[in-house]
Amino acid sequence: MRFLSGCHLRGEKLMSIQITSSFRGENIKGTLYLVPTPIGNLGDMSSRAISTLQDVDLIAAEDTRNTQKLLNHFEITTKQISFHEYNTNERIPQLIKKLQMGVDIAQVSDAGMPSISDPGSELVEACVNAQIRVVPIPGPNAALTALIASSLCPQPFLFYGFLSRKNTERRQELEELSAQRVSLIFYEAPHRLVKTLKSLSEILGAKRRIVLCRELTKRYEEFLRGTIAEAYEWANSSEIKGEFVLIVEGNPEPQQAQSQAILPLEEQVELLLKNENLKPNDAIKQVAKQNKLKKQVVYNKYHHLD
Incomplete structure (x- = not known):
């Protein structure tokens, strides 16, 4: 292992970079x-x-x-x-x-x-x-194997891996990704596929193109290509087997998605009530924490007190 050091002429802090040779x-x-x-x-x-x-x-x-x-x-x-x-x-x-x-x-x-x-x-x-x-x-590598056969734009891409299992956290992750113009790569287990596709449809848009890559390199390898809405319909009416790689097309209108991703506080509370079955006060507390606001601010917004 070697270290190369270099310093600037004006006496600034000595900078070092670590170099490791494999062979x-x-x-x-x-x-x-x-x-x-x-x-x-x-x-x-x-x-x-x-x-x-x-x-x-x-x-x-x-x-x-x-x-x-x-x-x-x-x-x-x-x-x-x-x-x-x-x-x-x-x-x-x-x-x-x-x-x-x-x-x-x-x-x-x-x-x-x-x-x-x-x-x-x-x-x-x-x-x-x-x-x-x-x-x-x-x-x-499953992600790259799926990407090169997906027919969607192979570069640039963003590999995300597994989305959160919790509805609220998964939706928040997708809202942050919704404006990305690059192809998105996710991994998903068969028993969570329907929920994930539903979240993708609601947040990224039902018309966005997607490729479901199933059982890669195995005997029953399949590529299912269509819109997110079509993929969700297929998943709801089929027996889901095998591990999946999902390749989702990037957003051609990121500015529009970014503005849609920032929901009003009262709508964020409503989503928690609907998806997480929380009590109103618990949902208000969670939204306040997520937005780094005082609980009273969210409470007033939700109950239209301001």
Whole structure:
């Protein structure tokens, strides 16, 4: 690991940039390898990913049982250790200690790229802070796989991942995204698809184009292309199976969407009453908090007292 330093002629603060080479120089510490795994089709596992998993000393896996099936298929005998969202705080110091002792570790999620809607980013940050080398291995990714086949504009795009499960928070997220002119990429589970499409229709607009990408790289891979309204109608009348990637077209009129996204306070309260089944005082309190206002201000607006 090397550091380049440069200073300005006028005596300003010394600036440093950290430079880490993946392949040059001696390294007495171990290396963290970020290894993507197939999102469905085992044929997408690269030879480099296989050799990396064979050569490292330890594999940090999101689900060791799921990863063991992959290891068995490719006859990889490397030991595993669990690393998931529920043991991150406990596990990171342990993994960093091993890396500092010279142990090479590969980190994998259940499918696709580590850190993309999966654990990993905190470990990468900890490694960088500890001056431990991090080497990414290219490979499968559901978002980009869906995007290039969607027929919607592939760049620029905004990858969002999973929207909130709570109606109010999901609507707020979409209101903030409604003015984006770039293609939007979401992940969604089958049992939440209908609710998400309903929110998309109400906030982004029923006529906005969308592509539902289902079971990517698997036997029943499908692309459903149409408007959000058509997608919502299909989801309401079909048996929903498989994991989905949603590609939504950008907004050609962002200024109009931005003005529509800012709802009057009384309408925000009404939405909470309708969608969250809250009591009026609880809804007023939540709207006040979201808008950084005093509760009395929202109370007066809602009850038309000002």
